Amino acid sequence: MLQLVIRRLLGAMLILLGVAAITFLLLFMLPADPAVQLAGRSATAQTVANIRHELGLDRPLIYQFLSYLGHLATGDLGRSYTQKTGVTTLIMARLPATLVLMAAGIVIEVTLGLVLGIVAAINRGGMIDRGVMMLSFVGVSAPQFVVALFLLYVFAATLGWFPMSGFGSLGHVVLPATTLGVLGAGWYARMVRSAMIDVLNQDYVRTARAKGVSEVRVILRHAVPNALLPIIAMIGIDIGQFMSGVVVVEAVYGWPGIGQLAWQAIQQVDIPIIMGVTLISALAIVAGNLVADLAAPFIDPRIRAR
Amino acid sequence: MSILSRLAGSGPVGERRLALFKANRRGYWALWIFLVLYGLSLCAEVIANDRPILIMMNSRVYVPVAVTYAESDFGGDFETDADYRDPYLAKLIADAGGRVIWPLIPFAAGTINRNLDVPTPAPPSPVNWLGTDDQGRDVLARLIYGFRLSVSFGLVLTVLSSLVGVAAGAVQGYYGGLTDLIFQRFIEIWSGLPTLYILIILSSVIAPSFLTLLAILLLFSWMNLVGVVRAEVLRARNFDYVRAARALGLGTTRIVLRHVLPNAMVATLTFLPFILSGSITTLTSLDFLGFGLPTGSPSLGELLSQGKTNIQSPWLGITGFLVLAIMLSLLIFIGEAVRDAFDPRKAWK
Numbered sequence: 001m002l003q004l005v006i007r008r009l010l011g012a013m014l015i016l017l018g019v020a021a022i023t024f025l026l027l028f029m030l031p032a033d034p035a036v037q038l039a040g041r042s043a044t045a046q047t048v049a050n051i052r053h054e055l056g057l058d059r060p061l062i063y064q065f066l067s068y069l070g071h072l073a074t075g076d077l078g079r080s081y082t083q084k085t086g087v088t089t090l091i092m093a094r095l096p097a098t099l100v101l102m103a104a105g106i107v108i109e110v111t112l113g114l115v116l117g118i119v120a121a122i123n124r125g126g127m128i129d130r131g132v133m134m135l136s137f138v139g140v141s142a143p144q145f146v147v148a149l150f151l152l153y154v155f156a157a158t159l160g161w162f163p164m165s166g167f168g169s170l171g172h173v174v175l176p177a178t179t180l181g182v183l184g185a186g187w188y189a190r191m192v193r194s195a196m197i198d199v200l201n202q203d204y205v206r207t208a209r210a211k212g213v214s215e216v217r218v219i220l221r222h223a224v225p226n227a228l229l230p231i232i233a234m235i236g237i238d239i240g241q242f243m244s245g246v247v248v249v250e251a252v253y254g255w256p257g258i259g260q261l262a263w264q265a266i267q268q269v270d271i272p273i274i275m276g277v278t279l280i281s282a283l284a285i286v287a288g289n290l291v292a293d294l295a296a297p298f299i300d301p302r303i304r305a306r
Numbered sequence: 307m308s309i310l311s312r313l314a315g316s317g318p319v320g321e322r323r324l325a326l327f328k329a330n331r332r333g334y335w336a337l338w339i340f341l342v343l344y345g346l347s348l349c350a351e352v353i354a355n356d357r358p359i360l361i362m363m364n365s366r367v368y369v370p371v372a373v374t375y376a377e378s379d380f381g382g383d384f385e386t387d388a389d390y391r392d393p394y395l396a397k398l399i400a401d402a403g404g405r406v407i408w409p410l411i412p413f414a415a416g417t418i419n420r421n422l423d424v425p426t427p428a429p430p431s432p433v434n435w436l437g438t439d440d441q442g443r444d445v446l447a448r449l450i451y452g453f454r455l456s457v458s459f460g461l462v463l464t465v466l467s468s469l470v471g472v473a474a475g476a477v478q479g480y481y482g483g484l485t486d487l488i489f490q491r492f493i494e495i496w497s498g499l500p501t502l503y504i505l506i507i508l509s510s511v512i513a514p515s516f517l518t519l520l521a522i523l524l525l526f527s528w529m530n531l532v533g534v535v536r537a538e539v540l541r542a543r544n545f546d547y548v549r550a551a552r553a554l555g556l557g558t559t560r561i562v563l564r565h566v567l568p569n570a571m572v573a574t575l576t577f578l579p580f581i582l583s584g585s586i587t588t589l590t591s592l593d594f595l596g597f598g599l600p601t602g603s604p605s606l607g608e609l610l611s612q613g614k615t616n617i618q619s620p621w622l623g624i625t626g627f628l629v630l631a632i633m634l635s636l637l638i639f640i641g642e643a644v645r646d647a648f649d650p651r652k653a654w655k
Contacts, residue, residue, distance in 0.1 A: 011494075014491075015494055015495050015498045016498070018491075018492075018494075018495030018498070019495055019498045019499055022495065022496075022499060023499065023504070026504065026507070026508070027507070030507075030508075030511045030512075137638070138631075141583070141634050141635065141638055142631065142634070143587045143590060143591055143630070143634075144591070145591060145594050145595075145610065146610065146626075146627055146630060146631075149610060149613060149614055149623055149627065150627060152614070152617065153617060153620065153623060157617045157618075243500065244500035244501060244502050244503060245502065247502055247503065247506070248502070248591060248594075248595065251595060252614065262503060262506075263506075266506055266507055266510050267510065269511070274503075274507060277503065278499070278500055278503050278504070281500035281503060282498050282499060282500060285497075285498050285500065286498050
């Protein structure tokens with residue numbers, strides 16, 4: 001078990017290194033020159049050259065990459081070109097907002113998915129089942145920003161229950177988190193439903209019913225825990241997905257997280273920030289997948305036995 | 307429908323698949339509706355245009371849709387291109403007893419309706435059936451052109467990414483070993499990249515055009531198919547008839563193309579509608595964020611982002627929402643029908 005964990009961790013490190021290399025190369029191959037961007041329109045060639053030297057952009061690419069990695073090893077993501085602050089500080093200032101949004105999104109998707117999936121499985125074939133499946137179909141196939149617009153229009157502009165955008169109170173979290181969670185909720189509802197239907201047909205469930213256990217207890221105590229297994233692995237993958245998907249939601253709702261930070265940085269060709277945010281997102285994706293892989297044996301004794 | 311039967315495969319299995327596909331009423335109708343809509347949007351110039359289809363005047367027939375005429379051709383003063391929406395020109399033609407046949411919607415995607423008596427975005431009216439956007443352009447006309455652009459883009463992207471994906475999967479699966487290992491690690495890294503960030507970074511710096519955007523999205527969309535094709539090829543490369551072909555001394559290219567890849571066709575085909583809808587969604591997201599097709603191009607994403615900025619004009623958002631929802635639902639219905647039709651558990655019964 002320990003060996004597996006170590007092997008997976010090493011693999012994850014290598015993947016991150018690869019991601020860093022690719023992003024680095026990609027950003028330096030871009031035709032946009034941050035030095036020109038910083039110097040402004042009326043700068044002389046000398047000024048641009050000075051800025052370039054100051055930022056270390058005139059050194060060979062491989063040297064720049066290695067020195068970046070060196071700093072990275074100590075947790076230093078470099079300094080922002082435009083904001084003159086450490087990227088680590090900038091990201092740390094924005095990360096909590098994004099994490100709050102992600103956590104709320106996961107809570108919503110799991111609750112919604114579980115409840116809908118269980119209800120659909122119990123009423124299998126009935127109107128409720130069909131309604132839930134239709135709803136989950138919509139949730140799965142609608143693009144995030146369309147869901148965002150729909151929620152904004154109905155619950156913020158028309159009904160006025162929640163604020164349009166911003167950050168601060170609990171009310172601000174509801175719409176962005178729902179937007180983030182709807183897609184996953186659709187998937188989860190479908191997965192829970194089919195897992196529940198499988199489990200409800202098992203012998204031990206029939207035994208439980210035969211010995212007179214109440215239906216509520218059969219479902220909650222005997223069936224649901226087994227239907228939960230696939231979901232827990234999925235949550236890990238979702239953590240990674242959310243980190244990158246959050247940029248659209250943050251843009252629509254004006255949420256001050258790392259998506260917005262990256263957004264501004266992209267417009268100003270602030271390469272250190274872009275690199276930093278990309279790496280953090282990649283870290284989330286890799287870590288999420290790792291958690292998903294490693295969580296399975298902990299939860300399911302059948303996998304551990306092998 | 308001969309293309310359908312070609313895709314389904316030959317022999318009884320193919321017939322069975324075709325029958326299964328047709329038996330899925332929802333998917334079958336979705337395919338037809340989608341084809342008709344796309345076919346209509348391909349003729350967008352004749353349906354929605356700011357140039358009349360025909361003008362009959364002074365016993366001559368003009369075809370403004372296809373030919374550019376100067377204003378002086380109709381008795382005007384200048385050699386400039388005729389603006390058929392100009393009341394002056396309309397009067398000239400009417401005075402000469404000319405007859406004008408307009409398209410159903412007398413606006414093109416970029417035509418600005420200057421005769422609005424309400425501030426833009428104007429609500430739906432008998433002139434602009436679905437209203438106008440915030441620059442006074444007809445929403446319906448932009449929808450038709452935007453639908454064509456989105457679907458065409460999606461189709462090209464789907465074809466290209468399946469070609470690349472199938473090729474990559476085939477190379478991996480057929481050679482196996484070290485090639486496979488290196489490719490797998492590369493794909494692992496590539497899928498660790500936060501796609502949307504990279505797409506935004508690239509398209510914000512490289513001036514977006516139809517082709518550059520296609521190339522940028524292709525960077526990530528090819529990965530959809532690699533896994534499935536690789537698995538199928540890994541399985542098929544040791545089939546007896548493939549080994550026989552190798553023993554007979556056939557070239558690798560021929561073995562892969564003729565004997566191995568057809569096994570992966572089913573898996574590929576069932577993925578295509580989903581890749582198409584995924585491509586369209588990604589393009590729309592980028593358009594919505596303002597990093598998509600060049601500014602001014604008619605697109606669903608642009609319409610939706612206008613719907614967001616002008617939330618007091620619900621016809622913009624609702625129209626974009628409905629069209630996108632219908633388009634994606636049709637594609638998913640088709641996809642489900644194809645997937646069920648190709649499911650061996652059903653096709654062999």
